[in-house]
Amino acid sequence: MNSTIRIKLSLMMFLEFFIWGAWFVTLGTYLGVTLKASGSDTGAVFSTQSWGAIIAPFIVGIIADRYFNAEKILAIIHLAGAILLYQAYKAANVDVLYPYILGYMILYMPTLALVNSISFNQMNDPEKEFGKIRMWGTIGWIVAGALISYVFAWDSEKSIAEGLLKNTFLMASIASLVLGLLSFTLPKTPPKVDRNEKIKIGELLGFDALKLLKDKNFAVFFVSAILICIPLAFYYQVAHPYLENSGIANPTVKMTIGQISEALFLLLIPVFFKKYGFKKTILVGMLAWSVRYLLFAFGNGNELAFMLYIGIALHGICYDFFFVSGQIYTNSKAGERYKSSAQGLITLATYGVGMLIGFKVAGMIYDAYKLADGSVDYKMVWIIPAGIAFVVFLIFALLFNDKTKPEPEV
Structure with missing residues (x-):
């Protein structure tokens, strides 16, 4: 290049x-x-x-x-x-x-x-x-x-x-x-598919990969991936208003600590994934969501501001150890025939269905804990997704039994 x-x-x-x-x-x-x-x-x-x-x-x-x-x-x-x-x-x-x-x-x-x-x-x-x-x-x-x-x-x-x-x-x-x-x-990037080739809607949405759900462990991962997106939505929707309300100065740039963390932890994924396997890696990612939200629930913008910063910095573990590891695992299970379909299916399930449910739930919880004076009981707003993430953690820990350690393809 x-x-x-x-x-x-x-x-x-x-x-x-x-x-x-x-x-x-x-x-x-x-x-x-x-x-x-x-x-x-x-x-x-x-x-x-x-x-x-x-x-x-x-x-x-x-x-x-x-x-x-x-x-x-x-x-x-x-x-x-x-x-x-x-x-x-x-x-x-x-x-x-x-x-x-x-x-x-x-x-x-x-x-x-x-x-x-x-x-x-x-x-x-x-x-x-x-x-x-x-x-x-x-x-x-x-x-x-x-x-x-x-x-x-x-x-x-x-x-x-x-x-x-x-x-x-x-x-x-x-x-x-x-x-x-x-x-x-930008460099020319022409179409890769013959325009006369028959369009398969199921293939576009990844439905061809639904066959993978016959594998019990992949099915557990698939359901867990949807459920973990519910607490994920709280971060995108509520974190900035919460930091602003807590008195954290320049909250927008402070939240970029999460992107820096994401880039750093991405480098650790191949090592951690190869040494400990998929199950332990993804469990660490799930548990990190609960820890992060508990830090948000009990921290503040004053003497406990460090708890909020740690919560933001955990974004790398929360995102990379779950989503990136999940993509690697999906790739290893799909095989050559279903690789693209499987990734499309996981994307549709998480960013589509899972986040759609998550944003709805986050909005309902936010309204439920809005007080008469217009303030918000943020402690409860964060404890609830922390609890949801922990339940998903338990479900995955108990039901997922795949002991394999597929080689990371990153």
């Missing part, structure tokens, strides 16, 4: 995740404080991510894989996304905001696969080269948080009160416009 292509792909990844991090992290606070949205309304807005994940296979599998170059679709999607994010910036209430965010996430979620496809198409050795390109996505997310907290201070108490958090949508809109224009200059 020559240096010009490497720079373009790195910038593509940087902007791809800069855009997401620019508005998604602060969304919970913006909805609750600026737009006065209820927990249920907030859950509905966050669930647009899940609807996007469910619809994404159709866009990528039917359109990108058959009819148009991936870089051109990426360009058109991000140009359209810039318009939708700008409309979200101007939205005066949650009812006006919702359709724009829904439309945006239906467009955005497929781009996560498109940027990977464009990158892989330029690589001779993806296992060695992809990590160096994908790293720029994490950097983009972190830079977005730093701009919000340190450069513009949109997440300060004063700025939030003045409604300046809406500027995050404007920043994301501008970045989306830039990425849309940049995408036209």
Whole structure:
């Protein structure tokens, strides 16, 4: 890969995740404080991510894989996304905001696969080269948080009160416009599938891999993966408002500690997975969710602020040790025939079904513990997902008996 292509792909990844991090992290606070949205309304807005994940296979599998170059679709999607994010910036209430965010996430979620496809198409050795390109996505997310907290201070108490958090949508809109224009200059990535080949909807959604559920251990993992997404949704939906309410300064950039942790723990996955096997690795990930939420429940923004920072830093273990290990395990069980279908099925089950349920539950719990004076009993809001995660931990520990240690393919 020559240096010009490497720079373009790195910038593509940087902007791809800069855009997401620019508005998604602060969304919970913006909805609750600026737009006065209820927990249920907030859950509905966050669930647009899940609807996007469910619809994404159709866009990528039917359109990108058959009819148009991936870089051109990426360009058109991000140009359209810039318009939708700008409309979200101007939205005066949650009812006006919702359709724009829904439309945006239906467009955005497929781009996560498109940027990977464009990158892989330029690589001779993806296992060695992809990590160096994908790293720029994490950097983009972190830079977005730093701009919000340190450069513009949109997440300060004063700025939030003045409604300046809406500027995050404007920043994301501008970045989306830039990425849309940049995408036209990216290396050509033509369709991989003959447009005349019969479309199999079940294959696009990963339904071909349902045969794997005949294996009891894979079925236990599959159900556990859906259930663990319920507590995961609490983090995305409630963490930023909670940190803001706790008095943590610059909460947006502080939450990027989680992305740094994610990048670091990703390096430990192959070693841990090979030495201890899938079951112990994923159990550590599940238990980390309970520990993290208990730290949130009993910590505060003053003398116990360190508990909140530890909770944020646990994101690497929570995410990598469960989701990345789960992808490796799924890959090892699927075999050559069902590898793509199996990964699609797990994505649909977790980011689609699991998170959809999770955002709904998180909104209901948030509303249930909202007090008469408008404050929230955050201790209970965090104890409940901690309990859910621990129940999933017990279910998996008792029912999953696969002793194999498949070689990691990362």
